[in-house]
Amino acid sequence: xMMHNGSNGxxxxxxxxxxxxxxxxxxxxxxxxxxxxxxxxxxxxxPEGRYKLHYEKTHxxxxxxxxxxxxxxxITLAHLKEKSTHSGPAPSTSASASTSSGVxxxxxxxxxxxxxxxxxxxxxxxxxxxxxAANGTSRSSTLAGSNGGHSMLNSNYDGKGTYLIFNVGDTxxxxxxxxxxxxxxxxxxxxxxxxxxxxxxxxxxxxxxxLIGLSSGDVYSASLRQQLQDVGxxxxxxxxxxxxxxxxxxxxxxSFPVIKDQTQFSVAHARSSKSNPIARWHICQGxxxxxxxxxxxxxxxxxxxxxxxxxxxxxKEQLIGGGKSYYxxxxxxxxSFDGKYILTxxxxxxxxxxxxxxxxxxxxxxxxNSWVSGVAFDSYWSSPTxxxxxxxxxxxxxxxxxxxxxxxxxxxxxxxxxxxxxxxxGGSPTFSAGSQSSHxxxxxPVGTLQPAPSMRDVPKLSPxxxxxxHSEPLSGVTFTEESILTACREGHVKIWVRPGTSESQSxxxxxxxxxxxxxxxxxxxxxxVSSYKSVHV
Amino acid sequence: MGAAGSKLEKALGDxxxxxxxxxxxxxxxxxxxxxxxxxxxxFCVPFREQLLEYYANNKNIGDAExxxxxxxxDLFTQISSQKKKTGVISPKRFVQRLKKQNELFRxxxxxxxxxxxxxxxxxxxxxxxxxxxxxxxxxxxxxxSDKLANGPKNGLANGxxxxxxxxWVHRNFQGILTNETRCLRCETVTARDETFFDLSLDIEQxxxxxxxxxxxxxxxxLNAEDKFFCDKCCSLQEAQKRMKIKKPPxxxxxxxxxxxxxxxxGRYKKLSYRVVFPLELKLSNTMEDADSEYSLFAVVVHVGSxxxxxxxxxxxxxxxxxxxxxxxxxxxxxESVVQTFFGSAQEYSSNTDxxxxxxxxxxxxxxxx
Ligand SMILES: [Zn+2]
Numbered sequence: 001x002m003m004h005n006g007s008n009g010x011x012x013x014x015x016x017x018x019x020x021x022x023x024x025x026x027x028x029x030x031x032x033x034x035x036x037x038x039x040x041x042x043x044x045x046x047p048e049g050r051y052k053l054h055y056e057k058t059h060x061x062x063x064x065x066x067x068x069x070x071x072x073x074x075i076t077l078a079h080l081k082e083k084s085t086h087s088g089p090a091p092s093t094s095a096s097a098s099t100s101s102g103v104x105x106x107x108x109x110x111x112x113x114x115x116x117x118x119x120x121x122x123x124x125x126x127x128x129x130x131x132x133a134a135n136g137t138s139r140s141s142t143l144a145g146s147n148g149g150h151s152m153l154n155s156n157y158d159g160k161g162t163y164l165i166f167n168v169g170d171t172x173x174x175x176x177x178x179x180x181x182x183x184x185x186x187x188x189x190x191x192x193x194x195x196x197x198x199x200x201x202x203x204x205x206x207x208x209x210x211l212i213g214l215s216s217g218d219v220y221s222a223s224l225r226q227q228l229q230d231v232g233x234x235x236x237x238x239x240x241x242x243x244x245x246x247x248x249x250x251x252x253x254x255s256f257p258v259i260k261d262q263t264q265f266s267v268a269h270a271r272s273s274k275s276n277p278i279a280r281w282h283i284c285q286g287x288x289x290x291x292x293x294x295x296x297x298x299x300x301x302x303x304x305x306x307x308x309x310x311x312x313x314x315x316k317e318q319l320i321g322g323g324k325s326y327y328x329x330x331x332x333x334x335x336s337f338d339g340k341y342i343l344t345x346x347x348x349x350x351x352x353x354x355x356x357x358x359x360x361x362x363x364x365x366x367x368x369n370s371w372v373s374g375v376a377f378d379s380y381w382s383s384p385t386x387x388x389x390x391x392x393x394x395x396x397x398x399x400x401x402x403x404x405x406x407x408x409x410x411x412x413x414x415x416x417x418x419x420x421x422x423x424x425x426g427g428s429p430t431f432s433a434g435s436q437s438s439h440x441x442x443x444x445p446v447g448t449l450q451p452a453p454s455m456r457d458v459p460k461l462s463p464x465x466x467x468x469x470h471s472e473p474l475s476g477v478t479f480t481e482e483s484i485l486t487a488c489r490e491g492h493v494k495i496w497v498r499p500g501t502s503e504s505q506s507x508x509x510x511x512x513x514x515x516x517x518x519x520x521x522x523x524x525x526x527x528x529v530s531s532y533k534s535v536h537v
Numbered sequence: 538m539g540a541a542g543s544k545l546e547k548a549l550g551d552x553x554x555x556x557x558x559x560x561x562x563x564x565x566x567x568x569x570x571x572x573x574x575x576x577x578x579x580f581c582v583p584f585r586e587q588l589l590e591y592y593a594n595n596k597n598i599g600d601a602e603x604x605x606x607x608x609x610x611d612l613f614t615q616i617s618s619q620k621k622k623t624g625v626i627s628p629k630r631f632v633q634r635l636k637k638q639n640e641l642f643r644x645x646x647x648x649x650x651x652x653x654x655x656x657x658x659x660x661x662x663x664x665x666x667x668x669x670x671x672x673x674x675x676x677x678x679x680x681x682s683d684k685l686a687n688g689p690k691n692g693l694a695n696g697x698x699x700x701x702x703x704x705w706v707h708r709n710f711q712g713i714l715t716n717e718t719r720c721l722r723c724e725t726v727t728a729r730d731e732t733f734f735d736l737s738l739d740i741e742q743x744x745x746x747x748x749x750x751x752x753x754x755x756x757x758x759l760n761a762e763d764k765f766f767c768d769k770c771c772s773l774q775e776a777q778k779r780m781k782i783k784k785p786p787x788x789x790x791x792x793x794x795x796x797x798x799x800x801x802x803g804r805y806k807k808l809s810y811r812v813v814f815p816l817e818l819k820l821s822n823t824m825e826d827a828d829s830e831y832s833l834f835a836v837v838v839h840v841g842s843x844x845x846x847x848x849x850x851x852x853x854x855x856x857x858x859x860x861x862x863x864x865x866x867x868x869x870x871x872e873s874v875v876q877t878f879f880g881s882a883q884e885y886s887s888n889t890d891x892x893x894x895x896x897x898x899x900x901x902x903x904x905x906x
Contacts, residue, residue, distance in 0.1 A: 287873075326821075326828075327815065327817045327818055327830060328815035328816065328818070347745075347813070347815035347816075348747065349745055349748060368748075369741070369743075369744045369748040370745040402743060403744060403745075403748070404743050454828060455821040455828050471882075472883070
């Protein structure tokens with residue numbers, strides 16, 4: 001048997017023997033073990049009211065459970081408009097390079113196996129439904145099976161609806177967001193490789209509004225409506241790019257030159273204007289775990305294994321700034337709707353708020369007990385105390401972690417207490433709105449990456465709410481007008497309806513609500529979370 | 538054996554590090570606890586180099602008697618001086634010596650890798666201290682390498698140790714904790730320093746090492762049955778206690794308390810909790826100015842669902858490649874495979890391979906010397 005009778009390692013007390021050299025901690029950790037055994041609550045409280053569990057979405061149990069090296073579930077929301085109302089050409093104000101395809105997107109390469117940290121590495125230019133896709137040639141005439149006379153989903157045949165797209169193992173599932181049905185309405189199997197990321201753009205002009213990236217590096221674009229019309233279990237009418245990672249270095253048919261310096265950012269354009277992908281951005285060494293376009297499509301943010309957030313001017317193909325995590329890889333990133341802030345989360349358990357204006361970290365959110373795997377701003381939320389002036393904007397954002405928790409945060413620059421603020425002579429210490437002023441440029445020149453800040457130099461935020469939402473580590477969070485969506489790695493999605501939504505919705509959620517034990521919202525400075533702060537003061 | 542070796546050589550190709558050797562270790566019946574730790578220590582480069590250097594300088598003195606230090610040095614020398622780049626070596630002499638030395642390791646039953654590491658490091662320190670004392674009384678044979686004075690910075694200011702000989706084992710693994718207790722009546726803070734070779738952390742389901750370290754340093758209230766005797770108040774008082782890392786070690790060894798005594802069951806149970814560990818880590822709860830940064834270079838993994846049986850393997854980072862050591866077998870693995878050893882997010886899982894001892898090396902240069 002094992003030697004468990006010794007004092008080393010197994011007891012709770014602080015070691016006392018001088019000859020023993022293991023320091024053992026106390027088991028005074030705040031009730032997290034208890035929390036583990038507690039049942040999951042079906043609501044959580046915020047200052048504006050209760051968020052209630054409305055619907056759950058999952059996949060048939062026949063699917064293999066998450067196993068090692070397999071992909072992590074990600075969620076994408078898709079709003080399909082009625083077909084007849086499909087708009088004509090959107091005003092193309094984007095001056096950036098036109099492509100040979102009607103769809104403009106960026107796919108980031110996953111290096112290594114699995115990329116199991118919750119990566120979302122595919123995005124349309126202009127992520128929030130405001131894409132300004134360049135003019136391109138339509139390929140719809142070449143699509144097979146577009147006249148599906150065998151629809152199993154006739155109610156949605158040409159109709160509108162909101163769909164939830166998520167990947168589990170080798171399958172991509174599509175669920176109807178507003179239906180109480182737990183099960184998906186459509187499953188698309190991939191035989192050779194797992195889907196790992198996806199994106200949707202309602203404005204994609206050739207109708208290829210759905211992008212799917214596989215772990216092999218393959219990228220597909222297809223029409224979501226067409227998938228819903230088809231009864232099969234295969235992707236239909238899709239364009240296939242980067243077959244078996246053909247843009248990879250060293251392959252004979254690559255249309256891109258060899259990367260000379262792996263450590264340097266470089267952009268190469270395809271030799272042929274007809275080929276797709278049209279450009280290769282070599283960003284860093286190691287995997288890219290997440291990318292995000294700013295709302296207007298002007299900027300691209302990337303995070304990855306090397307722990308750096310990088311922000312690029314997309315049309316100029318230029319690195320404009322970024323910085324290092326406190327430590328470890330970064331796993332996720334998201335823009336604020338006004339393009340002023342970027343959130344990142346990663347292996348340092350921190351949620352980082354990056355200011356575009358200052359080009360530096362302006363706050364660290366402490367509250368997760370494990371890696372932060374998803375971050376998002378709540379662009380539908382407005383502060384009840386907001387006076388509407390630009391200087392006093394309050395932001396609400398959410399984060400999910402591998403600790404199975406959803407955290408909500410409120411953030412305003414006014415309330416941030418900046419320690420040891422270095423103010424250049426003549427410079428303004430205020431955080432007023434506007435583009436980067438020159439004095440900041442002199443501190444951090446364009447295109448430079450900042451080192452990791454020291455723990456004591458960055459102001460800390462405490463979460464407004466901390467709620468354990470799933471039993472498994474989480475992989476994603478999304479805000480909609482009516483709800484918050486949370487997803488776990490295994491592909492279970494929960495829809496939390498906002499307070500004050502219609503009675504019909506809340507009565508639905510009552511059906512799910514089981515026990516009604518109390519949960520107090522965590523207020524900054526009053527809870528266990530604040531005890532972390534004392535460590536770093 | 539030969540085939541496995543050539544497979545690894547092929548995998549590494551012209552990237553095979555100059556002068557490095559990757560050898561599996563033969564298992565003598567449940568000696569995987571020993572093999573897994575020995576591989577982690579071998580690829581703890583400063584430890585290996587200082588052991589080999591010490592051995593080279595003291596070969597003649599130690600000739601007469603065999604001990605665990607000489608056996609370990611012999612084994613490491615044997616590995617590093619192999620003509621072939623890969624293969625299998627038998628740690629027979631070391632294991633025999635270990636069993637001779639400590640009856641607990643004598644049985645063929647499953648042993649605890651952390652107990653072994655702890656025993657080995659303490660044993661090495663004992664041997665070095667005895668040799669230093671012997672050489673003090675006999676100045677002719679003293680060797681300069683093991684008597685490096687202990688600088689003012691890492692001196693054990695108010696520690697209980699009377700004779701703070703700092704050996705190269707200390708310089709690699711030793712850190713200092715300060716145990717601060719604040720009496721809630723008179724507010725007097727009592728600080729007591731403790732040295733450590735590794736940190737044993739309580740773990741929680743779906744947490745991170747960062748979070749476990751935070752809990753380790755979090756404030757604990759001593760009350761009720763567990764009051765603190767305040768010297769100033771001369772009585773038992775309620776108090777607040779916290780542990781701070783005063784001096785971070787150069788090699789940070791973190792032991793996850795995966796084997797927990799469950800009172801209701803009357804026995805130990807293995808906690809298969811998912812505890813994520815980053816490849817880079819910082820200690821921010823130190824008393825030093827800068828946050829010391831570490832890089833993960835080895836993981837001892839316990840394989841199995843219970844505490845009384847199972848297997849140990851290790852993951853090792855050498856020259857920016859990750860390698861998997863399972864007794865005789867050595868394989869190259871991708872960095873992303875490391876995350877398959879975090880543990881299970883659910884209690885019942887087919888995954889039983891869990892990180893148990895983590896080895897981080899400081900990236901800063903300030904801690905050595
Ligand atoms: Zn007192």
